[in-house]
Amino acid sequence: MTADHIDRAWDAGEYAEHYTAQLGFGLVAMQLGQKGPRSDGWNEPSNALTDPELARERFRSGRENMGLLHSVSGTAVVDVDSLEHITAALAAVGVNWPEIVAQNPWRIRGLKGEKPVFRLPEGLVLTRRSLAWPPVGGAPRLTVFELRAGSVQDVLPPSLHPLSRRPYTWVNGVPPSREALPLLPEPLLQLWLTWTEALPRLQAACPWATQEQPEPTPPTAHRHDSGPSVIEAFNSRFTPGEVLERHGYRPRGKDSWVFPESSTGTAGVHTLRGSDTARVYSHHAADPLNTGHAHDAFSVFTHLEHNGDLKAAVKSAACELGLTQVTAAASSPQQSDLLYENRDGALYWNKRNREGVESVRLTNFTARIVAETTVDDGAERRSELCIEGRLADGRPLPRIQVPAEQYGSLNWITEKWGVRPIVSPGTSVRQHLAVALQVLSQESLQECTIYAHSGWRELPSGKVFITGSGALGIEGSVDGIAVHLPRELAAYALPGAMTGAALTQALSLSLNTWALASDTVTIPLYLSTLRPLLGSADFSVVVVGKTGLGKTQLAALLLAHFGAAITAQGLPGWHSTANYLERLAYLAKDLPLVIDDFNPTGSRNEQARYHATAERLLRAQGNQNGRGRLNDRAALRVAQEPRGLLIITAEDLPKGHSALARALVLRLTTSLTQGEASATLSQAQLQASEGTYAGVTAAFVQWLIPRLAELQSGKAAFVREHRSLFPAAHARTVTMAAELYWTWDVFERFAMDVAGLSPQMASTYRQRVLRALRTVTTQQALHQEHADPTQRALMLLNAGLTTRAFHLEDASGEMPEHAEHFGWQRRMTSGTTNDYHPQGKCVGWLTATEVYLHPVQAYVELQRLADAEGEPFTTSRETLWRHFQEAGLLRAHDDKRHTVKRAVRNTRARVLVLSRTVLEGECTSGAGGASIPNDVQDIRFSAPTTSPSDLDPGPSAPPADRPGPMPRPDWGQADLVGDASIPPRPTCPTNASPRGFSYELD
Secondary structure, eight states, X not given: XXXXXXXXXXXXXXXXXXXXXXXXXXXXEEETTOSSOOSTTTTSGGXXXXXXXXXXXXXXXXXXXXXXXXXHHTEEEEEESOHHHHHHHHHTTTOOHHHHHHTOOOEEEOSSOEEEEEEOOTTOOOOOEEEEEOOOTTOOOEEEEEEEOSSOEEEOTTOBOTTTOOBOEEBTBOXXXXXXXXXXXXXXXXHHHTHHHHHHHHHHTOTTOOSOOOOOOOOOOEEETTSOXXXXXXXHHOOHHHHHHTTTOEEOSSSEEEOTTOSSOOOOEEEESSOSSOEEEEOOTTOTTOSSSOBOHHHHHHXXXXXXXXXXXXXXHHHHHTXXXXXXXXXXXXXXXXXXXXXXXXXXXXXXXXXXXXXXXXXSEEEEEXXXXXXXXXXXXXXXXXXXXXXXXXXXXXXXXXXXXXXXXXXXXHHHHOSSSOBOSSHHHHHHHHHHHHHHTTTTOEEEEEEOSOEEEEETTEEEEEETTEEEXXXXXXXXXXXXXXXXXXXXXOOSOOOHHHHHHHHHHHHGGGGGSOHHHHXXXXXXXXXXXXXXOSOEEEEEOOTTSOHHHHHHHHHGGGBTTOOGGGOOBXXXXXXXHHHHHHXXXXXXXXXXXXXXOSSHXXXXXXXXXXXXXXXXXXXXXOOOEEOTTSOEEOOOOOOSEEEEEESSOOSOHHHHTTEEEEEOOSOSSSHXXXXXXXXXXXXXXXXXXXXXXXXXXHXXXXXXXXXXXXXXXXXXXXXXGOOOSSHHHHHHHHHHHHHHHHHHHHHHHHSOOOHHHHHHHHHHHHHHHHHHHHHHHHHHHHHOHHHHHHHHHHHHHHTTSEEEEETTSSOOTTGGGXXXXXXXXXXXXXXXXXXSEEEEEEOSSEEEEOHHHHHHHHHHHHHHHTOOOOSOHHHXXXXXXXXXXXXXXXXXXXXXXXXXXXXXXXXXXXXXXXXXXXXXXXXXXXXXXXXXXXXOOOOOOOOHHHHOOOTTOOOOOOOOOOOOOOOOSOOSOOOOOOOOOOOXXXXXXXXXXXXXXX
């Protein structure tokens, strides 16, 4: 890409490619519509995007804002809040701002004005400076302008402004090349480098300032007892240039010098003008004088001859000047009075003994604790220390995070920084080093709290909802809230809430996502994404369907109600460990968490691991109870139960009746990725990426803040009142449906209160919600029946007899009538004579109306079949037969036993007595079971065409009536297969005789 393309329209990816390839910019990403990144370490140089191809791919979708990281780009920006005030302030220090702006055509236009972008001289490092004037008329302090450089960023076109939602633009088009950007003008550079001296004059330029500006504090001066300061004397005797030249710096003209080791030969050391004391500033990257500060003659002498050791430099300068007795000025303490100090690029312990003070070197590096961070996950708080350092030769050590409990051991020095930093040997040395770092870091130590979870949080400023983009309060985004979430949760980022007509239109588009698939899939899934906003849920949702239908795309689309950047590619999957997924579900507080693509493959053990992980998570969600753990000190840790709502996309259902009873199963049967449905899905994904859906959720969250407690207190009564609307076999299923119906009830109130939903449309949507939930609960009963251990045991019993894995005898021990139905194999012996032989073990006996199952042998054989199927029984023998009794399948039993004595093979044995109908396909689900109609089919509705006018109830619209219970829907043509019936029995020859065998009876 070249600058010749700048006349045509670009997408965001092309902008990013041009910035990196042609302008040499380093880019950072942030949420769409945000002015700054929120992730930890975003301004680390290694995290900046500088590769053109990677930058193009990252920003091509336009779903993220991009920023210019100045420390990597070698750029600077002047951010002007008031043109009038900056002009007056800079004029006070001799800088003509209008002239500077006129000379730079490359300016970024935002909401408030224009920001010129400058190129810095090679190797120059600057930091951010800001001028603020005192408040006037009760207003806050007025920021006049910012000089922005270093580890800060500025938003680049075509990013969207968070308030106007309009793109940033270049005033005169995109700069064609890096060389086109002007160098930072000399007046601005001088101001930047002499900021401390210029600040009083900049403050005095404030028109309403009445207080006198304080005089700048002079630097510490080292004086002879009765004579002049050593530093003053040295600066009076020598100029910076003289000291530079005696150390090999080559002069270039009157006020510039070249660093002796410069590879370019360019003069990078310059004299600064406008100061009473002659000072120089170095732009050379490798120059010891390139410290970010200006240097007088004595400072040059200190750095070049004494490696920055002020004490040694004072003594040496005093000797050179003939000042032999040197003491420290009263304004600074004696170095010997300090217990610990940074000196010669190392840490020292000034150890006191009888002879005086012995200086003990602790390290070959210096370090300091920059910040103490408290990481709060909503249940536990842990402290981390942010530490940075530098080796004695000047090489920096990377900034690191050290858990507070590991700080005292000092093992983190080698673990984090490698072998170059050296700690002197000795136990006392290590103890003093830990204390020294704390003592020497007190003045600059910062404290902050980082929230490591999402969801609702009560802060001193009020209730807020936390996502990856920060905290959202009743008045909008809350400043000063630091958030660090795992990568899988970082894209959950609510923008500013929509209002008025924009919210009405966005709500219409959001509700139209119901038309993407069957109402029995989209409506429960839509409500499930909103349900955790109202508090913790004790159920999960499983979206099941064959591959290629678009389950993942549908789940990710609805999940985009919590962040415009959420896509199918960023969802966590089942390849992660159970502990990792459990931790993720714990941190995703009050959020829906989609775990994608449950499809157990691989070895038998690998498939078992998938199912065990799913069952563990489903149980934890359903029971709202995590696994108990101990810490390294054998103390109890907080259990990490899921605190949001799990949504699982799957090609196969997780095994286990108990696990499935804790989940609502939604079966997707139609494709979203082909034909017209694919185009509709793509349009919805575009709306999601633009933040349309997330804006609705943000408005819903703000509406909930003052009402949440009251709504939660009314949930139990609502669920109890509406349970009768939903037919289901399992009580948990009824509760799930009633809670989702409650979710719609709350969301409907919000939509009518502030989002313009009309009563007529609200009634239409409510009817659809109720009908869809009723259908789903009926279908759910079928899923639960197939997973019920009692029904499964009967299925395996019939399967084993059909495949002749085992057999039944007549109660007398002979071949039963119609033996081929009961595990006997017919063999032709001679002529037309049929000979029947029993196959496998005998598991019981038959009478005319009953089946007697041997309680031990039958369980062993059923378990063997279950093992072969890959899903062993998780219930014990006693528990399984108790389930039979509770289901009404046992025709006789004792008070204390499930078995009774019956006559079999000329003896009496304890057996389980069942009706013969269980072997003939005539049984129902037993006492208490739901009758599942065989003609249930999936119901699909078209979404009503909505527009802003439809959603506006008008100023005099009456409140919507709440509909009562729905009549049972007309199911129509069947598409679910009912129980298969047993084919008619063939006639058994009368002359067939069983093979003789014996069987042990208890």
